[in-house]
Amino acid sequence: MRLTALQTGDVGLILDVPQARIQDLFAHPSPEYVIRLVRGGAGQGVVILNTRHRPFDNLKVRQAAAYALNKRELAEALYRGWGHPVNQNFAPSSPWYLKVKDRPMDLARSKQLLSEAGMPGGFKTTATVGNGYGLPAVAQVYQAELRRVGIDVTLQVFDIPTWAKRIDSGDFDMENTGFFAKVDPDDGYYRYLHSNGGVWQLSGFLSHAELDRLLDEGRAESDVEKRKAIYTRVVEIVQDQASMVIFGSGDTAVGWRATVHGFVPQTIGALSYPGGGMQETWLSK
Amino acid sequence: MVRYLETRVLALLLVLLLMSVVVFSFLHLTPGDPVDAMLGVEVEQETKQGLRHELGLDRPLLAQYALWMGRALRGDLGTSIRSRQGVSAIIGEKLPITLELTLAASVVGLAIALPAGVLAAVRRSSTLDLGAMGIALGGVSIPSFSLGVMLILLFALHWRIFPAIGYIPWSRDPAGALRHLVLPAITLGLGLAGALTRMVRSGVLEELGREYVRTARAKGLRPSRVITRHVLRNALLPALTVLGVQISVLLGGAVITEQIFAWPGVGQLAVQAVLSRDYPVLQGTILVIAAIATLVQLAVDLAYALMDPRIRLA
Numbered sequence: 001m002r003l004t005a006l007q008t009g010d011v012g013l014i015l016d017v018p019q020a021r022i023q024d025l026f027a028h029p030s031p032e033y034v035i036r037l038v039r040g041g042a043g044q045g046v047v048i049l050n051t052r053h054r055p056f057d058n059l060k061v062r063q064a065a066a067y068a069l070n071k072r073e074l075a076e077a078l079y080r081g082w083g084h085p086v087n088q089n090f091a092p093s094s095p096w097y098l099k100v101k102d103r104p105m106d107l108a109r110s111k112q113l114l115s116e117a118g119m120p121g122g123f124k125t126t127a128t129v130g131n132g133y134g135l136p137a138v139a140q141v142y143q144a145e146l147r148r149v150g151i152d153v154t155l156q157v158f159d160i161p162t163w164a165k166r167i168d169s170g171d172f173d174m175e176n177t178g179f180f181a182k183v184d185p186d187d188g189y190y191r192y193l194h195s196n197g198g199v200w201q202l203s204g205f206l207s208h209a210e211l212d213r214l215l216d217e218g219r220a221e222s223d224v225e226k227r228k229a230i231y232t233r234v235v236e237i238v239q240d241q242a243s244m245v246i247f248g249s250g251d252t253a254v255g256w257r258a259t260v261h262g263f264v265p266q267t268i269g270a271l272s273y274p275g276g277g278m279q280e281t282w283l284s285k
Numbered sequence: 286m287v288r289y290l291e292t293r294v295l296a297l298l299l300v301l302l303l304m305s306v307v308v309f310s311f312l313h314l315t316p317g318d319p320v321d322a323m324l325g326v327e328v329e330q331e332t333k334q335g336l337r338h339e340l341g342l343d344r345p346l347l348a349q350y351a352l353w354m355g356r357a358l359r360g361d362l363g364t365s366i367r368s369r370q371g372v373s374a375i376i377g378e379k380l381p382i383t384l385e386l387t388l389a390a391s392v393v394g395l396a397i398a399l400p401a402g403v404l405a406a407v408r409r410s411s412t413l414d415l416g417a418m419g420i421a422l423g424g425v426s427i428p429s430f431s432l433g434v435m436l437i438l439l440f441a442l443h444w445r446i447f448p449a450i451g452y453i454p455w456s457r458d459p460a461g462a463l464r465h466l467v468l469p470a471i472t473l474g475l476g477l478a479g480a481l482t483r484m485v486r487s488g489v490l491e492e493l494g495r496e497y498v499r500t501a502r503a504k505g506l507r508p509s510r511v512i513t514r515h516v517l518r519n520a521l522l523p524a525l526t527v528l529g530v531q532i533s534v535l536l537g538g539a540v541i542t543e544q545i546f547a548w549p550g551v552g553q554l555a556v557q558a559v560l561s562r563d564y565p566v567l568q569g570t571i572l573v574i575a576a577i578a579t580l581v582q583l584a585v586d587l588a589y590a591l592m593d594p595r596i597r598l599a
Contacts (some may be wrong), residue, residue: 130326159560160317160321160322160560161317161321161322161323161561161562162316162317163326164319164321164322164325165327165328166316168333177327179327180327198328198330199327201324202326204329211390
């Protein structure tokens with residue numbers, strides 16, 4: 001509906017052009033409006049395993065689940081062809097995308113880890129899924145992927161407010177969600193991963209002393225290279241602990257009428273930001 | 286008659302009051318609130334609590350209800366939590382669109398039910414009767430979500446006669462408005478037609494066996510005149526009651542039909558309000574629909590009393 005409004009001229013500018021339509025819009029450009037791709041603008045997709053619930057309190061079980069996931073499939077499902085596999089809370093286009101080797105999908109390793117955890121035949125668990133934002137599609141993909149190693153996931157789909165209430169209270173075994181795109185790594189990691197973080201439940205309540213220390217250090221450090229070293233280690237720990245399995249980063253697109261001038265889209269989708277955005281935008285009609 | 290009217294209006298107010306209590310309670314018993322719907326999971330609890338405080342959602346339920354009811358009694362249904370628009374204005378914009386659909390569905394229902402019911406009764410046990418009853422059974426049995434999708438597949442996608450979805454105001458394009466109205470009106474009206482056809486048929490059959498009909502025929506009146514002038518007037522009384530109930534059903538059924546055909550009425554508004562836990566919009570919508578349903582029932586009762594003097598005397 002928003003895209004139609006842009007095409008008919010009812011509105012001048014829209015954010016988040018539907019991803020399913022982006023390809024077609026680029027293939028058939030119009031002189032009446034501009035569509036601009038924003039790399040990484042759709043944020044990151046993540047599967048969360050609750051370390052307070054069995055059997056995900058066992059590191060080997062979490063790692064087994066992580067090895068069974070095909071990140072490309074999950075990213076495709078969430079971002080409808082505009083997703084890229086990642087292992088951190090930043091898109092490859094971000095200066096804070098750090099060089100940390102991603103965990104490959106390895107079903108043999110996954111089964112081996114399940115055996116080591118005392119569950120050679122796998123186990124049954126439940127995923128709490130929000131009915132919106134493309135989340136059920138992602139859940140169906142990881143449900144099928146995890147079944148290959150014997151992890152039998154039952155999807156419990158709730159409307160968004162009910163789902164949000166359950167996630168906030170930590171009432172879930174596993175779940176999946178999408179994170180907004182971020183600018184700074186402190187914003188990208190602290191609130192999720194520090195045990196004092198505001199949305200700590202979104203790391204599955206991962207309690208890790210080194211992680212807490214690193215996140216405190218990163219917050220206090222101003223030297224870019226030192227911060228990069230700190231957050232590289234953060235990404236390594238997050239990947240190894242596998243309670244917050246970041247699987248993909250998505251692109252988005254912004255559209256504006258030809259009569260709108262001066263607007264430069266920002267990665268995190270802000271309409272107004274220092275040095276750009278709506279305050280620099282003007283209409284020629 | 287005035288006393289009768291007073292009693293009914295009093296009952297109507299009581300129903301609305303009870304309805305508001307029930308709706309308010311159920312809404313607040315469901316898990317999640319408007320803040321969860323708006324902010325999702327990636328926002329700190331402090332921020333959520335701040336917004337809940339700003340919206341008054343952290344007050345005791347009784348205080349919230351009293352505040353809402355106090356405003357509602359003054360004609361103020363509050364402000365939408367999501368869009369920050371006045372609820373009365375939102376409903377005022379959407380209600381005529383739903384009433385248009387309901388009215389069109391009633392016309393479809395009556396246009397099918399009256400001739401089909403009468404013909405089925407007059408030609409009892411004939412192929413015509415079987416056909417009419419078959420359609421009636423189909424009308425009440427096929428769910429609107431299934432019928433709507435089938436109609437879209439046939440008339441919009443296959444034959445491309447009518448548009449699949451959307452709404453155009455009559456003031457902008459009358460022909461386009463009519464084309465957009467046809468499929469939703471049939472979807473909603475066929476259920477009504479099914480229920481009414483059976484009522485009309487049984488009513489006409491009952492009246493046809495009465496002595497006054499034999500007298501009318503003996504006096505040499507044409508069969509069509511006997512039906513239209515004498516039989517229908519009496520046979521339609523029970524059908525009128527069903528029509529009143531069915532209009533309330535139509536208003537409820539519009540929720541599904543509006544979703545299927547992207548019809549931007551109060552049904553769609555209610556669904557969006559449920560999903561976003563927009564309490565004021567949902568409370569206002571249900572209250573207005575309940576008021577209309579109760580008023581229609583009252584109108585039917587009054588019409589019944591006018592058509593049958595024995596009811597007034599009773």
